[in-house]
Amino acid sequence: MYLILGILIILFAYSRMRRKNLEKQVELFNRLLYKEKSPQKYIDEVDKLLLKVQSERETSINYIQKTTGLLYAGRFEEVVDILNNRVKKIPSNWQAVYYHNLLLSMYFNGDVEKANQSMVQARETLDLYGKKDYSTVTIKLTYAVSDFYNGNFSECREFFMDLIDISKNDYRVAFGCYFMGKILEAENKTDDAQGYFEKAKTYGQGSFMEDFQR
Numbered sequence: 217m218y219l220i221l222g223i224l225i226i227l228f229a230y231s232r233m234r235r236k237n238l239e240k241q242v243e244l245f246n247r248l249l250y251k252e253k254s255p256q257k258y259i260d261e262v263d264k265l266l267l268k269v270q271s272e273r274e275t276s277i278n279y280i281q282k283t284t285g286l287l288y289a290g291r292f293e294e295v296v297d298i299l300n301n302r303v304k305k306i307p308s309n310w311q312a313v314y315y316h317n318l319l320l321s322m323y324f325n326g327d328v329e330k331a332n333q334s335m336v337q338a339r340e341t342l343d344l345y346g347k348k349d350y351s352t353v354t355i356k357l358t359y360a361v362s363d364f365y366n367g368n369f370s371e372c373r374e375f376f377m378d379l380i381d382i383s384k385n386d387y388r389v390a391f392g393c394y395f396m397g398k399i400l401e402a403e404n405k406t407d408d409a410q411g412y413f414e415k416a417k418t419y420g421q422g423s424f425m426e427d428f429q430r
Contacts (some may be wrong), residue, residue, distance in 0.1 A: 241265075245281065253422030255289040276303045276427055280310050283317040288387055290424025295321035311341045313349035316358045323365045324424075335362050353383070357391065369399050390420030394428070 249258040266275065279302045283295040298403065299318045306314045313342040315338040322331035338358075346355045360372035372395070379392035398410030420426050 245402060249285060250290065250387065253386070255285045255423060259285040259289065272304070273307050276305065276307050277310060279303050280307075280314050283321075284313065287317050287321055288423040288425075289427075290324075292321035292325035296325070296327075304328065309350070311338075312345050312354045313357075315342060316351075316354045318407055319358055320361055325360055328365050331362070332366070353379075353388070357388065361391075361395070364398065369402065375397055386419045386421075387423055387425070389425065390416045390418075390425040394425060 244261060245258060246256050248261060259282055262278055262285065265278045266282070266297060269277070278297050283298050286292075286295045286298070295317055299314060303314065315334075319331050319334055319338065322328075322334065340359065342355050345351060356375055360375040360379075363369075363372040364376075376392045376395045376399070380389055380396070383389050383392065393412045393416035397409045400406075400409035400412065416425050417427070420428075
């Protein structure tokens with residue numbers, strides 16, 4: 217009995233320590249990417265984790281996390297390569313982030329046809345998680361970007377406007393400003409569009425949004 221109790225205490229202590237380490241890791245990632253606005257520092261920290269011996273699931277999660285930094289750094293081809301070739305099985309609860317990073321990278325890189333094909337495959341999964349109210353903004357952003365690149369401005373305009381107002385993540389605010397600028401530019405509202413582009417650069421400091429080419 218004492219042996220079993222001792223094992224349970226050790227397992228509890230290990231679980232608690234692991235949870236604290238994960239919380240510190242998430243806090244560090246968020247600070248580097250969203251407060252310091254340094255995608256490269258974020259990528260470097262993830263690379264340190266990838267050097268460690270981990271389970272296949274943990275490795276896949278870290279690769280998906282790495283592609284978040286790569287996406288904001290504008291390294292779109294690397295994102296697509298990692299997600300297609302390094303992540304063999306998408307871990308549960310990471311599908312929304314996986315497809316968000318994959319599809320946005322494809323669209324930003326100009327691979328609209330391939331992105332649309334991938335969207336067909338991803339839609340069922342994204343809709344499933346959307347019904348569970350899981351990663352709702354991430355999923356809606358993925359759909360909105362797809363709508364934009366397919367010319368469905370009426371379907372995504374309201375979302376991008378709301379994204380600017382509701383998002384606590386400056387990089388997502390930058391996305392909202394950028395796409396609103398692009399929509400207004402397509403409507404020949406050049407002055408209004410330029411204002412949004414400038415905001416996109418300001419909020420997107422440190423990312424590819426800071427010096428994007430329209």
